Amino acid sequence: MLVAPASSNVIPGDPRVGSRAVTKQWCFVGTVTFAIFANGVYVVVGTAVADPNSSPNKGTATLEFTxxxxxxxxxxxIGSGTGCDEKPSQVGVDFTIRERLGGNYPPVGCQASLSSASASPGESVDVQALCFKGEVQFFFGPSDLDLGRVQANNNGLASLSFVVPNVPIGDYVIKVSGTGQDGVAMVMSVTLAVVAPTPTDRTIVPPVSVAPASRGGILAFTGTDVGSLIRTALVIVAVGVALLLSTRSGWRLLRVAR
Known part of the structure; x- marks a missing residue:
């Protein structure tokens, strides 16, 4: 059953023969087959797996094709597959194909590139594309997360800096969409590898053990040491007095002292 074109699209509209374009169909489960119905014949252009967590439309399948x-x-x-209701489903949208430009399209030298082929979530990456004019849009990943829009400069260069979103590790396509300098809608793409963050250096420095200070001088004695010295001195004095009293000379000294 072919449902309303409102549930699908082709980006950009009116692409040229040999150019790259993107089609999106939603409310599917699993693999979706895309085909152009041309002159009574289905021309298959590729397959894509529907994303059950896509937003704003659940079950969106996105395919970039030539x-x-x-x-x-x-x-x-036409997109064909299993619908959200688990029944066979087809979704279709009309679009116009224009004549091929001479040679390859986009033209030679017109391409998208990244400042880094890989990056971790939270890191900044620059993407630029040549041969555009006017407003240019940038999209990330299968759900076409909108990264932003810029104006191409007089040389046809459009560049944007973005922060890699918090997505699972893997390869993600960055799409650049706008109008070529020849006035024809154009889509370019480049792949970014999202990798795990580099572990930070968490070397633990062991604590420095400090040995007790040696008691090498007078100031090193504590109150407990002083008390011990006093008791020892008293014992020595008492012994000396006892010895003195045990002798006659000692008694005489005590009498004189009185």
Missing amino acids: VPDVTPGTYLM
């Missing part, structure tokens, strides 16, 4: 070599005209892009 527009096949068909006669320019209006065609139907």
